[in-house]
Amino acid sequence: MERIMGVINLGNEKDSLGDLTKHRCQASVPFGGRYRLVDFTLSNFVKSGVRNVGVFARNYYRSLLDHLGSGKEWDLDRQKDGLFIMPYYSNESYKGDIQHFYDNLSYFERSKEEYILVTQGSIVWNIDFRHVFEEHKKQGADITLIYKDYIQEEKAVYHTLDVDENERVQAVDLEKIVNQGDNVFLNTYLMKKSLFIDLMKETYEQGNYDFFTDAIRANLESYHVQGFHFKGYMPFIHSVESFYNHSMNLLDENVLQQLFYNHGFIYTKVNHGPPAKYLQSSQVVNSLIANGCSIEGTVENSILFRGVKVHKGAIIRNSIIMQKGEIGEGALLENVILDKDVKVSKDRILKGDEIPTVFAKSSHL
Incomplete structure (x- = not known):
């Protein structure tokens, strides 16, 4: 899809993961033992043939920049096109994504692609955007909005779409408390780049700053959406609880297969550490263990990221331990999420409730 440029729009994303987004944007939150949430969007772009990707970052993006680097792991370190990162740098307070887009108007104008695909950086999915492009052309649409039916029981707030029998968008509800079966807009849209630029300029000059609300929703009757x-x-994923539950679902090999392998691989930053080491006293059951881990204790129904150390006699159940965590001898952990570099002392007991307890990055417990 050399005709399409991709945009990862982080400006309007909600940081809804508590301490996990205290020092990082949601797109760079670790997921699945070795990935970051943004890996899914980048991988979807690349395997769909998108070679020009712009990342519009707003807040707490240092860890994101460190993770993305030159874009090598996603084959985006290119002489032509590649990965472009546009942090928000205006002296004015952030008003909306249109302001950020407008400040980087030259990036869009000099890009040679005919179409533009805008999405978020924290959607966990495996999609081939070529199918979206084909359907967009087949239907003769001006704008295509991607949505997903809501199937979870947990209450949440999203934009929703009302579509007719031909999938044409009839109406949009903003910030709606969704129920099962509602069509949740995935903050992902496709259109010609020329239309995107025209709508951006027009909406900006009117003093409005949210692209979806003020440029797309306001023009439903003017365009074929x-x-x-x-x-x-x-x-x-919209809360600590949903993050935890869906992380734990990865322990189901069918879910793992659907998300990471069935429709192409998900790529991430390469780490050349050693394989996980299981010592004689270790017991590991139904868990994801990343490379570089050293296990002497017991790990059950848990996810351990790279470089985690579990000392002898320690027990970890139903928990997520992120990079370089260290669990002391005889410690007991149940229903907790430990962010990066958390150290748990000898014989310490940490237990969460139905909603797991999160312990912040670099804590010493």
Whole structure:
């Protein structure tokens, strides 16, 4: 899809993961033992043939920049096109994504692609955007909005779409408390780049700053706005509880297969550490263990990221331990999430409730 440029729009994303987004944007939150949430969007772009990707970052993006680097792991370190990062740098307070887009107007104007695909950086999905492009052309649409039916029981707030029998968008509800079966807009849209630029300029000059609300929703009657129903596996992550639950679902090999392998691989930053080491006293059951881990204790129904050390006699159950965590001898952990570099002392007991307890990055407990 050399005709399409990709944009990862982080400006309007909600940081809804508590301490996990205290020092990082949601797109750079670790997921699945070795990935970051943004890896899914980048991988989807690349395997769909998108070679020009712009990342519009707003807040707490240092860890994101460190993770992305030159874009090598996603084959985006290129002489032509590649990965472009546009942090928000205006002296004015942030008003909306249109302001950020407008400040980088030259990036869009000099890009040679005919179409533009804008999405978020924290959607966990495996999609081939070529199918979206084909349907967009087939329907003769001006704008295509991607949506997913909401299948979770947990209450959440999203934009929703009302579509007719031909998938044409009839109405949009903003910030709606969703129920099962509602069509949740995935903050992902496709259109010609020329239309995107025209709408951006027009809306900006009117003093409005949210692209979806003020440029797309406000013009539903003026353009053919088509819906595209994504029917693949996609967890809605909008809280610590949903993050934990969907992380734990990865222990189901069917979910793991759907998300990471069935529709192409998900790529991430390469780490050349040693394989995980299981010592004689270790017991590991139904868990994801990343490379570089050293296990002497017991790990059950848990996810351990790279470089985690579990000392002798320690027990970890139903928990997520992020990079370089260290669990002291005889410690007991149940239903907790430990951010990066957390050290747990000898014989310490940490237990969460139905909603797991999160311990902040670099804590010493």
